[in-house]
Amino acid sequence: MNHVKRHALLAGLALVTAAGLGLEPxxxxxxxxxxxxxGVLDTAVPASQLTVTFRAVDQSGKLVWEAxxxxxxxxxxxxAKLEFKSTVPSEITARRDVELVMWIYAVKARGSxxxxxxxxxxxxGLATETTVAPKELKGLIGxxxxxxx
Amino acid sequence: xxxxxxxxxxxxxxxxxxxxxxxxPMTASAGLLEQLxxxxxxxxxxxxxVTYSAVDVGTGHVVAEVSDLLPKWLPLGGLxxxxxxxxxxxxxxxxxxxxxxxxxxxxxxxxxxxxxxxRLLGKDRYAKVHSNDLAGSCEWFVxxxxxxx
Numbered sequence: 001m002n003h004v005k006r007h008a009l010l011a012g013l014a015l016v017t018a019a020g021l022g023l024e025p026x027x028x029x030x031x032x033x034x035x036x037x038x039g040v041l042d043t044a045v046p047a048s049q050l051t052v053t054f055r056a057v058d059q060s061g062k063l064v065w066e067a068x069x070x071x072x073x074x075x076x077x078x079x080a081k082l083e084f085k086s087t088v089p090s091e092i093t094a095r096r097d098v099e100l101v102m103w104i105y106a107v108k109a110r111g112s113x114x115x116x117x118x119x120x121x122x123x124x125g126l127a128t129e130t131t132v133a134p135k136e137l138k139g140l141i142g143x144x145x146x147x148x149x
Numbered sequence: 150x151x152x153x154x155x156x157x158x159x160x161x162x163x164x165x166x167x168x169x170x171x172x173x174p175m176t177a178s179a180g181l182l183e184q185l186x187x188x189x190x191x192x193x194x195x196x197x198x199v200t201y202s203a204v205d206v207g208t209g210h211v212v213a214e215v216s217d218l219l220p221k222w223l224p225l226g227g228l229x230x231x232x233x234x235x236x237x238x239x240x241x242x243x244x245x246x247x248x249x250x251x252x253x254x255x256x257x258x259x260x261x262x263x264x265x266x267x268r269l270l271g272k273d274r275y276a277k278v279h280s281n282d283l284a285g286s287c288e289w290f291v292x293x294x295x296x297x298x
Contacts, residue, residue, distance in 0.1 A: 053209025061200035061251055062216055069208035105206050107291070141247070141289035 034087045037067075039102035039144060040116040041082045042134065043109070047074035050113065051105035052084040056098040065092045081116065093120065100128075102144040106137040113137040118144040183235045184267040185215065185292075187248050192257030193284050194229040200249045201233050206291070207243040228262060235266075245293040248276075252283040259283045264290045 037054045053072055056065040067086040075083045084102070092098065100120060106113040114136060119129040130146040185201045201215040215233045223230055235246070246266060252259040260283065264276040276292045 051206055051209050055211070059198075060216065061198045061249055063202070063211050063214055066209070066211055069210060072209075103209055103289075105204075105209065107206070141291060143249075143287050143289065145253075145287065 034089055035093045036121045037086050037088050037100060037102065037118070037146075038121055039084045039118045040077065041084070041104065041113055042080065042116045043082055043111065043113040044080040045082075045109050045111040045113060047076075047082055047084075049106075049109045049111075050082070053103050054084075054086045054088070055101045055103055056088070056092045056095075057101055058098055064095075064098050065089070088120070093122070100146040102146075104137055104142045104144070106140055106142065109138050111138065115142060115144045118146045120146060182269045185233045185235060185246055185248070185265075186267050187231050187250070187264045187290075188223075188262040189229045189231070189250070190227070190260045190262050191255075191282070191284075193252060193255030193259045196252070196255040196257075197259050197283070198251040199231050200251075202247055202249065203238060203240055203244055204247050204291070205241065205244045212240065212244050213238050240293075245291050247289055247291040249287065249289050250283055251287040253285060253287055255284040257284065261288075261290060264292065266292050 039052065039054070041050075041052075043050075052074070053069065054067040055063060058064050065088070067088075072084060072086045075085070077083050088100070092100075100118070102115070102118045104113065104115065114134045115132045116134075117129060117131050128146050130144060132144050135142065187199060187201075189197055189199075199218060201218070203212040203214075204210070205212055213236065215235065218231045218233045221230045221232065222228070240246070248264050250259070250261060260280055261278045264278055266274040268274070274292055276290045278290055
């Protein structure tokens, strides 16, 4: 077996394995590994006054996935901003029939709270970013929805 | 003769008590003791996607979801009433029933007239709602929260 034949055989084997695993070109953009959902709020209130979680819902509004509360990390950013982050499993980010949601419970917030952005970060970088119009959420519950592309 | 009549009366009363005693748990298991009711107003009310869920506001975890809603147009005032029977779930301290009104794709205005918990044996509870047009947005209303209620 010459060099070319061996390489062609290996490439064919790789293609067959990929097809068997159900891999698609899209997975190379970070779909095969867990991605991170990152939501930013414009607020000066401490994270303890807010409850933020991430979910995925289908078109009927039914819950498909929700973040483990222990996995949601909050970190203050410069310029009165709060960042919330959580990992999302690949089965969810690979789906095109669900919407990713950042749920904000600001009923007990004692200061102004407004959503700023929500982005999905894959292994190879930014996958989806949703910039939202500012909205006062103090005393309310709000959502930021990212539609997968 | 007189004694037997008295005895049948006693049996009748006992049977009536038994039926009464069984009726309460049967009604509860049928979900008729407590119902969540939301009333929507406006030309786009029919397009709104409504879901009820019990949420732990401390963690954001969805404790329960109710998707079997019974829509009914009320002849007076053109209100759309969506009723859902609550399953037998005992909610914890930070857990409250909520409604998600997704009116992002509504063809006309959508307003929430009321969101309440109907109780067959007790006082109804009402959530704090506003009369803003929800068309183009997705909003949550919560019951049983000292600020939201």
